[in-house]
Amino acid sequence: MVTEKLDIRLRNPIPIKDSSLHVTKLKKLITTIEEHPDHLLGLSNRHVVSARQFTTESVLQLIRLAANYESFPLFLSRPLAGKILITAFYEPSTRTRLSFESAWQQLGGDIMSITDPATTGMAKGESLEDIAEMFNNYCDVVVLRDTHEDSVYRMINSLIVPIVNAGNGIDEHPTQALADMYAIFRWRPILTRLNLPEEQKIKVGIIGNPSQMRTVRSLLLFFSLFSYMVKEIVIINPDNDIFSEGQREELESSGLYITKTGSITERLRELDVIYINSIAWIGDTYERLTSDLKLSKDSPLKPDSIILHPLARGKELDVSLDKTPHNWYFIQARGALFLRMALLNSLLKTP
Amino acid sequence: MVTEKLDIRLRNPIPIKDSSLHVTKLKKLITTIEEHPDHLLGLSNRHVVSARQFTTESVLQLIRLAANYESFPLFLSRPLAGKILITAFYEPSTRTRLSFESAWQQLGGDIMSITDPATTGMAKGESLEDIAEMFNNYCDVVVLRDTHEDSVYRMINSLIVPIVNAGNGIDEHPTQALADMYAIFRWRPILTRLNLPEEQKIKVGIIGNPSQMRTVRSLLLFFSLFSYMVKEIVIINPDNDIFSEGQREELESSGLYITKTGSITERLRELDVIYINSIAWIGDTYERLTSDLKLSKDSPLKPDSIILHPLARGKELDVSLDKTPHNWYFIQARGALFLRMALLNSLLKTP
């Protein structure tokens, strides 16, 4: 039985993926965005909690820096040598934690992980403010994920080192959404142009719940910084109550045109970018959209459209799509690493 | 709701705390203690299990080195590059673990963490001696926390790398107590002088249980090395049976004058240093002092007195004290990092 498995994959060296196409696209993105490093200095010595803290220009410059890192990995220096990151994942998540830790280490820094809420002072009744005071002593940046929306704000009361919000309850997850924007801009670098011709504007479908999903909340806020490039945002969700109070109004006031449909097939054919996510964090646990909102290679997709998904995925995103050109979610996942490298390095840059 | 939170703390860079006062005090401490590095060489290649292993002079030299590290962080080199620390926290604790790991990494070393007893060989019945034999192969120093008093001694049977006791049941926690002494000496550097005038001697109050609290046990042992500076130690505890067998006699034989009161207010007004801790580790779990031994800004404190607490705190230490000059516990917590750096580096120093 086992012997049969000793197949070609073990007999030969691991194939190296041809990434030359991606590098070409990344270089195009780098040349399309004009360099203005001063906008990154605006991030220096800051907390990163909400998509609302960013400007159109700071997002573009971050993406430009991320594209630089991704295109020229061998040119990376170790600017964070001697710096320490604490990843405090009170809501457990391996994917996001490893993404931040890998980003930090690739810039030369050291890491300390908190993966088990039961081992922390919190279990003994310690306050978040006191924990933050402790973090001040031990590290240079904190990355926090917590099931409670408020935790990151409470820590800020005591922190004198930057904190990055890696998911606070159902509220926001700004670095994930920055990675989403990076994925979109590397797909079509021309979208970074403020004077985008009408025919180049895109239609974006979002399968999910803007009031309950932090990744969707942050993403919509970033789209509102780039409303010039969006013809329409179609929320695909059979429920009626999908916006939190004032959410839709805030987004529309930025110039976004938002519509809603309950059927996944109705508008799919028109959409250039489809964002799908099935997991909503509710309090200390999560729920899946209990619906037939699913995508597969048989879905009626526009030929040159891309699919984004923050991962981990469930049945809503069928593996039959993995080998199609619609699969932009693996590129998105890989880009998240470089985007976080760009962000973390910017936080510690001294002007 | 969320938008309201995007307040001034997110709009502006993180304020940098003015630490110039502290640096001035630290420099005073450094100049007050005469340098005798040979006393640190006595720590080289040793286990650190009990406060009883230290001398007055080795404590002072450690504190001098810690003050040096804290005053001139930019002058830190990476003497532990290529060295590996294992933090084995079979009794879970994030604060102490991160303190050691941060100290080690700031000196350039690498770390490996054991945070979950259930994943270790112990769960399969492996002996501590065998685990120690394993540690010999993989690291240069072990830091151990365990609920059993004996574990550290059992590991020593097999170890050929130094082990640091980070809390063994109710017995001792010497590095915490060293950090407490560092906090006291940086408050009044003159206390390091053996020929201290009578009027400079201090009264120390300890709210806690000397027989059940390992931090208190170790601290009292360190005070016995500096009995010349202590006018009186007042144990504040309503119970009667608060010393273990021979403990009081051992301390008094060093010249300490020890009294006891059951009321927190009775003597508070006279005390220069108040040490408070509510958590006693009993076997595999912990208990809080179920009493009204609490401090707040309304407590009748002597004006220039300081409060120490090993943290994490509960209700016994009210946050209303945080912004008063009595708050010496945050300075104490920060200093613990540098004290551990001084100790860890001394363990690996070759004469």
Add this chain to the structure above:
Amino acid sequence: MVTEKLDIRLRNPIPIKDSSLHVTKLKKLITTIEEHPDHLLGLSNRHVVSARQFTTESVLQLIRLAANYESFPLFLSRPLAGKILITAFYEPSTRTRLSFESAWQQLGGDIMSITDPATTGMAKGESLEDIAEMFNNYCDVVVLRDTHEDSVYRMINSLIVPIVNAGNGIDEHPTQALADMYAIFRWRPILTRLNLPEEQKIKVGIIGNPSQMRTVRSLLLFFSLFSYMVKEIVIINPDNDIFSEGQREELESSGLYITKTGSITERLRELDVIYINSIAWIGDTYERLTSDLKLSKDSPLKPDSIILHPLARGKELDVSLDKTPHNWYFIQARGALFLRMALLNSLLKTP
């Protein structure tokens, strides 16, 4: 009570073990194996899943490199600086995890650990293929331990970085078995010679179950690469059904002469190498051999024989053997570190 413990072990520096004898033996091993680094280049950019992937020559060259690392630790450079290892231990194990992490760090690399299956995407239903896709982004090598035989093969479907199998269910544990071979060859370097005289050939006893124990399975496969040096392999096990289908035939076809006995004492006197292991992993849990297969210093051992055990041990291997010359299991454990260093470095070597 405690004071009594402040014994000689704390009053004096930690004794340094005299390892000169071992270094002499290691140098003998290095000179006995002729250097052919090209055989290690064959491991470059490969997965390591099964003992079946190795050749006699690649094993010898790995062992030679390990012996070099172990003999001259001060000559180690940091070839893996900037490289990241993920240790994914979905079946928890501290010993093996730390062994890989220490090996990687001693070569200058950084590590990220996954120790708790409950915190991973798998708990949310994420597929192994998707997790592997994530690992591609974050690290340079993956070390995997999982209770399911298939997991490592499923990950390979998506991986473009090397994976090392650190135990897949009851199937294999090739790096442990490589360490076992290293222990044997350093004991008698002459065994590396293909033209070994008949009287130098050894009898090997294996106390365990070849069908249920992954360490035994891999070890037997490595012995089949060196059948020229084995006079006889005696499986010591009272059960009848101890081989999986085709296992015995595959081993015998390599030239191994395999016998079986149910009694531990019957053949013990003749055996040169005794391998003992009591833990068999069955599905998600483990079982001990419920028998009186035990070794102690009173067992009728051949005078110059050695005992190997992958550790952690239970009662089957009595501590009374620890200070006898039969104790080769501590040397075996230490060597495992250097063997893994040799292997990991070879995986990332570019020809």
